[in-house]
Amino acid sequence: MQDPYYWVPVPGVDIQEPLTGKLIVLEGTDGVGRSTQIRMMRNWLESSGLPIHDTGLRRGTLAGRHIREAKEGHTMGRHTQCLFYATDFADRLQNEIIPALRSGYIVLTDRYIYSLIARAAVRGLDRDWLRKLYGFAVRPDLILYLNTSIEKLLPRVLASGGFDYWESGMDHLGEESMYEAFVRHQSALLEEFEHLSEEYGFVRIDAGNSVAEVFGSLKHEVKTVVEAMTPRTHEFTEFVGEIGPAPDLEDQEVGSMAERLRDLLFSFLEDR
Amino acid sequence: MLMLQASGQYPGRLFVVEGIDGSGKSTQIRLLYKWLLSMRYSTFFSEWNSSPLVKRTTRRGKRKHLLTPLTFSLIHATDFADRTERNIIPPLKAGAAVLADRYIYTALARDAARGCDPAWIRAEYSFAVKPTVGFYFRVPLEIAVERILEGRPELKYYEAGMDMNLSDDPYESFRLFQERIVAQYESMVDECGLTVIDGTLPIIEQQRAVRQIIEPFLDGLLRMPEGAWMSPLEVGDV
Helix, strand or coil: CCECCCCHHHCCCCCCEEEEEEEEEEEECCCCCCCHHHHHHHHHHHCCCEEEEEEEEECCCCHHHHHHHHHHHHCCCCHHHHHHHHHHHHHHHHHHHHHHHHHEEEEECCCCHHHHHHHHHHCCHHHHHHHHHHHHHHHCCCEEEEEEHHHHHHHHHHHHCCCCCCCHHHHHHHCCCCCHHHHHHHHHHHHHHHHHHHCCCCCEECCCCCCCHHHHHHHHHHHHHHHHCCCCCCCCCCCCCCCCCCHHHHHHHHHHHHHHHHHHHHHHHCCC | CCEECCCHCCCCEEEECCCCCCCCHHHHHHHHHHHHHHCCEEEEEEEEECCHHHHHHHHHHCCCCCHHHHHHHHHHHHHHHHHHHHHHHHHHCCCCCCECCHHHHHHHHHHHHHCCCCCHHHHHHHCCCCCCCCEEEEECCHHHHHHHHCCCCCCCCCCHHHHCCCCCCCHHHHHEEEEEEEHHHHHHHHCCCCCCEEECCHHHHHHHHHHHHHHCCCCCCEEEEHHHHHCCCCCCCC
């Protein structure tokens, strides 16, 4: 069996105790549509009867809030910023991800160490240092990389509130406007992801396609990883929202919900 | 093997003191600070846990016992990075003498004692600048523990190493923790090229030894102009 950690185990965590769940990572640059896909993926897997835990960067209880505050002040040097993120990541890994994997959850994470490594690398930090620093990370079962080009990214960024100081790399580029900085910073990130993709074995998904097409490709990949875990093998639901083979316990509730909906529909028809 | 950033790339000099609590290192570095100032050297003093940015996270983690050996190590490395980027590299570039009360060796010893992988911790801190001289104040464990415990009976949770479940008694836990740390320091003397000072010698003699070792490195450091001389008696405490 492959070593569950990239380099060193997390201290105090028993490496013999099996991680029965699956770790699925969704990676990609800003504005590529990760959170939409994660929401759909969660619905799909849960309706197929699989327990999901979803998580993302800067959501740790220890340092998450303080990182957000520090970012507002733009006061961090690059090593400091990188290590602050690493602290938050380690906190989530130990208190959230590993326990969920132990309990047999599918952990869906919106970005993982690769985004953290890419961001730090484009800010000039040593790649070998970064790889070792994050050597305690659990090796994912699947790394899905939503891949796109700058040209396709721009309209999405503009549609979702415009340029962001950090996502444009304004802290390290010294460009005149956020537009030039954004293009330079995101191009550098994409290049960095190319290196990481090869090194860590990403599965590339073309994010330039429609949301439904992208979701179809993601589902195809995820299925191969979680197939053996489904309560009734091969009974994946076909599309998001359909109530799949839910556990028996919930049948009652599903029934009553359907009844309520029917009642609502009847009352609506009667009113007409 | 510990690999650090060469200090020779900067015109300044970095002097650090290390040793367990109660080894007398802080007394020595304070005396060194006053001496350098009295010779008009631009001297910058830096301590652990001094970064206002990370302080709140560290304090919160400690108060609520949220820290694991891994996050304990990383949050202190974050603080150290801030200290390096803010308080160590800029004065070194300016050509000053930088004094550090505890440096990465504290973290290497403490984190290894908590069970972090030694090779990983060395990689984690490899962005640090290698000190011009790193002093290690060696004292027998019993003497150090006695010095600490007589002055301050209340031990903090992480300070006493209570997170490692070595003992239910904080004093016993502290002693066992310090014992592990001393073993780590001793193994680093050769590996990291630390300069050992006998911490059981009279304070004055230790200081004489420290000054003798440092003197050859002072040539060429940034100095305050003649008129700006400040009496060491007027300098605030550090």
